[in-house]
Amino acid sequence: MDLNTSQTLVTPPPRLWASVALAAAIAALLLLLVVLPAEYGIDVTGFGKAVGLTRMATPPAKIVKLTDVVGGNEKIREVAVPDAGQPTPLPNPAVFQDEAAPPLTRTLQITIPAGKETEVKVKMHMSKVVAFSWQVGNNDKVYSDYHGHDPSFGAEFFVRYKEDQESNSGNGTLTAPFDGEHGWFWLNINDHPVTLLLTVTGYFDDLVDYGIH
Numbered sequence: 001m002d003l004n005t006s007q008t009l010v011t012p013p014p015r016l017w018a019s020v021a022l023a024a025a026i027a028a029l030l031l032l033l034v035v036l037p038a039e040y041g042i043d044v045t046g047f048g049k050a051v052g053l054t055r056m057a058t059p060p061a062k063i064v065k066l067t068d069v070v071g072g073n074e075k076i077r078e079v080a081v082p083d084a085g086q087p088t089p090l091p092n093p094a095v096f097q098d099e100a101a102p103p104l105t106r107t108l109q110i111t112i113p114a115g116k117e118t119e120v121k122v123k124m125h126m127s128k129v130v131a132f133s134w135q136v137g138n139n140d141k142v143y144s145d146y147h148g149h150d151p152s153f154g155a156e157f158f159v160r161y162k163e164d165q166e167s168n169s170g171n172g173t174l175t176a177p178f179d180g181e182h183g184w185f186w187l188n189i190n191d192h193p194v195t196l197l198l199t200v201t202g203y204f205d206d207l208v209d210y211g212i213h
Contacts, residue, residue: 069094112188119210121183124176130202143187150180
C-alpha cells in the first residue's frame with residue numbers, strides 16, 4: 001500500500017480574484033464616502049457634507065437655559081403687598097436694563113438686483129433689545145427670513161423668528177435670546193431691482209451688511 005499521496009494545489013480562477021478585488025474596492029469606497037462622514041465626521045471628498053451625512057456625526061448643539069428677561073412678572077399680583085409707600089417688588093426685575101449710553105440708530109439703503117439676495121445682521125449680547133423697521137420701495141415684495149445664530153453652537157445652528165414668502169415691510173422688536181448675530185435674509189423675487197430701507201434702533205454692537213450674492 002502506497003502511503004504517499006500527492007496533493008494538487010488549486011489556483012482560484014482569475015474571475016474569482018476580480019470579484020474579490022471589486023468587493024474590496026466597493027467596501028473601501030463606502031467607507032470613504034458614507035461610513036467615515038456619517039460616523040466620525042471625516043469627510044475627505046466633501047461628498048458627506050453635500051448629502052448631509054456629516055450632520056449625523058455631529059452631536060446636536062446643547063442650548064443652555066437662556067436668561068429670561070420677561071417671564072415671571074405675570075405673577076405680580078401674587079407678590080405680598082408691601083408696607084405703605086413701598087414699591088411692590090417685581091418677580092423678574094431684568095425687564096429694566098440700565099445703560100451708560102443712549103441707544104444706537106443705524107439706517108441702511110440696499111438695492112437688490114433681480115433674483116439676488118442679501119443678509120444684514122445685528123450683533124447683540126443676550127437680553128439686549130432692538131426695534132427695527134424695513135420697507136421695500138414701490139410696493140415690491142421680497143422673500144424675507146428673520147433669524148439668529150451663535151457661531152459657538154456650530155455652523156448649522158440657527159433659530160427663526162419670522163419667515164415671509166412675500167412681503168414688502170417688517171416692523172418689530174427683538175430681545176436677543178443669546179449672544180450672536182440676529183438679522184435678515186432677503187431674496188428679490190422680482191424680475192427687476194428693488195430698493196430696501198432698514199432702520200435699527202437699540203442696544204447692539206454692530207450692524208453688518210454681508211452684501212449682495
